[in-house]
Amino acid sequence: MLKQAKVRIRMTGLLIIAGLLLLASCSATKNEQPVKDSGSADSGYVASEAPPTAATVSNEPDFKPEQLAFIQGKDIYLYSQESEGVTLQVGDKEQSFDWIYATPRDIPPHMKALDYDGDGGDELAVDLYMGSGTGVSVEQLHVIELNDTGLENGHFFKDYVYIPDVYLGQLHDAVAFSLSNDDDALSGQITIGDHLYTVNLEPYKASDLGPINEGLVFGSIVRFTLEDKVIKAEFGAGITAGSAVSPQYIGVIQGEVLYSDGQFQLTNIQFAETESIQIEH
Template identity: 45%
Template sequence: MMKVHDYDGDGKDELSIVLYVGSGTGYSVEQLHMLEIGKEEAPYRDNELKETDYLDQVDQAVQFKVIPDGDKASGELTVGSEVYPVSLPDYSLSEFGSINENLVLGNIVRFSTENGTMIANFGVGYTCANFVSPVFFGNLYANVRYMDGKFSLSDFRFTEDEQ
């Protein structure tokens, strides 16, 4: 996906490019690049939103707590000041083992634009002691801000997958 828009508000358009870079079981990742269009001697400058940059910001914005209930469990996802109760479908402690409280947040990454605003979408999942593959239960969204060649995420929000 490519879009031309003045993302940084400097009066000059930038070209956002979303590249699909990988997929597999429980894995689907896109990259976001912002090309600043310059002069003839430097026709463009490519700035990439690096995985380490967005994961650091996401990790600071989200906390997860498992709430055991006998052989079943649910959870609470805290995003900023919002607390979201989440169900963990088809989970069985005796079958899957304990739930790891470190969320899986970088395996599904997508980018889109809405009315000139770049939006990041991260699949939210958990892993269990007896299984390697993550179980995804929702999506974390954030606005992507671009300024002076750098990216920042803001206005985080969560939606739980329908069961």
């Protein structure tokens, strides 16, 4: 007899990525304020704009900023600062941002300037690699409004961040998970909208760990891909057994990120089963 227990996604964070998520939340400048969304709760985050800083300013005369990324033909450059953070140069305007970008794997930022919200002007999407570890690979998505006018204190650009609280909440709302035993074969059923995905969980059973827990784990694998007119997202979907903290990945949740007026929304969500998830790019 089919036994099925519908549960909401277990969104508890993994201990191994607590430091990474803290770094992600601190990667904006110090006076961060949440975006006020009149239509829905928490769909974006805005980081206060730091004062413009020339890319060549340094206390060390021999310091030379490293060019981290650029967009050919659009006069947009991203430079390292001497200690931490970056300088964004757009034409003759420069502004500092307290972003994390340097990791042991040395994966550079990726940028693309397109009209993501359909307002007739380009926004700058930036994908930052925050770091990795055992079973961990976390990226962070920023969208910079390039055409805002009337900003205070000489600031040029507004920086909006797709923070974990937002995308984990959207995953929680969109994805349902249940365990079932049919003919004593354990499977996981993932429901996204009208689509039902069934994953054989028998290979993931381990007697020394205890039974598989009811709930998917997200947050330790987060990836963004900047394509023409589309920002794609991918989140590792894991399961745990007993009191084990580290998940075993049964697949990924894929989707597209829509951006408008400082807000982010995950759409076109689907599940893809994978035999393994590669951490390295």
